[in-house]
Amino acid sequence: MNIGKAAKLSNLTVKTVRYYADIGLVKPLKNSSSGYRDFSEDDLAQLQFIAKARKFNFSIQECEELLSLYSDKNRSSKEVKALTLEKISEIDTKLIELKDLRHQLSFLANNCKGNDRPECPILDALSDV
Amino acid sequence: MNIGKAAKLSNLTVKTVRYYADIGLVKPLKNSSSGYRDFSEDDLAQLQFIAKARKFNFSIQECEELLSLYSDKNRSSKEVKALTLEKISEIDTKLIELKDLRHQLSFLANNCKGNDRPECPILDALSDV
DNA sequence: ATAAACTCTCCAGTAAGTGGAGTGTAAAGG
DNA sequence: CCTTTACACTCCACTTACTGGAGAGTTTAT
Incomplete structure (x- = not known):
């Protein structure tokens, strides 16, 4: 999906989503002909995760930590x-x-x-x- | 007095005081031979005022407002x-x-x-x- | 005379975006 | 098919309130 939809579905602004992509917090594919970012369902889920964590006052860096813990199936809850x-x-x-x-x-x-x-x-x- | 003393007496860092001077929040004289800033007692009082107001969560801009209200002898307390x-x-x-x-x-x-x-x-x- | 302590300016970076210019692409209407 | 509108792109600057560091000059103490 395009950035506008991804932004809407994650309650973030387009600018913010683009910023998150710039700093590598999400890594959407790029349509090579249009240059548009293409967000998968996984990317969207990630954005939603980040949006929530940010609301919980976690910093961007902490969001990254949480995300890596989240995607690590062998992590501990500690x-x-x-x-x-x-x-x-x-x-x-x-x-x-x-x-x-x-x-x-x-x-x-x-x-x-x-x-x-x-x-x-x-x-x-x-x-x- | 030099910036170091002014900083110490106002509980600010030298860097911060220099920053306040840069943005015009205080206007110390400059020793034309050494280039050193020369803080008067009034400048110091102003720095102390700012330091307190900042602790009270007033923004820099609000500090400016408060300072101008402070120095206006005809202001109202409203x-x-x-x-x-x-x-x-x-x-x-x-x-x-x-x-x-x-x-x-x-x-x-x-x-x-x-x-x-x-x-x-x-x-x-x-x-x- | 020299060393330590202090000061100067200027540049860059911080967090987490926001705003805008200028330009390109996609979708809808006629 | 063409045009308008909506959406997307990059890049740069700005925000807040400083902080850090380089490189250079000044003052003070020994």
Whole structure:
């Protein structure tokens, strides 16, 4: 199938699919007369896999790892689980940071009248060394 | 003062400070004989302001906005508060997304034995259309 | 005088695409 | 068969916010 259909069926943009092909994440055949990429069902499945993994916050490189684990019929589930647990702990760290940030910002916002006067505890906090 | 000292006092790297100078976020004078940047106390204060705002997740562009609001003695606190509230709501969205992601990933991880066998519900979920 | 420490500019690269120009190909309508 | 429209191609530049390194000049300390 052409790139447009592959993109639609994997919920990716054409640009993104082309990018994935450029970096070798998928390897569609090329119609030698038209120069159009030809995506097989396997290529499509791969794109769908990548799209999901990206949604799960896996990086492109991690997607590659997952894909190779996926296509390795003798792989163990250990590695996949380890990668997933690592992701979860990254997310946990990020959650803590963001919550902390939110706290600080809402504290500042609550103390700022937000009126037409120049006094602003937010700016004061930013300029306070 | 030289860039090294300015960087140290603002908790930024020399590279980062140079970058901020390159994009015009700070405008240190230049010693015409040595070519070294010369940071005044005001420049330093500005760097410290930026460093804090960046920690608060404000983008470079938002830092510029905040800086101009900061140096405008007739500004109102309204704009600053609005920007801050916007940031908070962005953070809230991000928090929801991340929590959801964490949920899904931990569900998958919990159902994966993580042993030497090839069965892996994580990969199954990724490949499931 | 020399060595270490600091600074400079410039170029390239990072992640993961996005946007656009200019051009070629395929499918549908008349 | 011809034309229009939709789709595809490549290539280059841009995005964010830096970071790394090369090669060269400057300042400070010994």
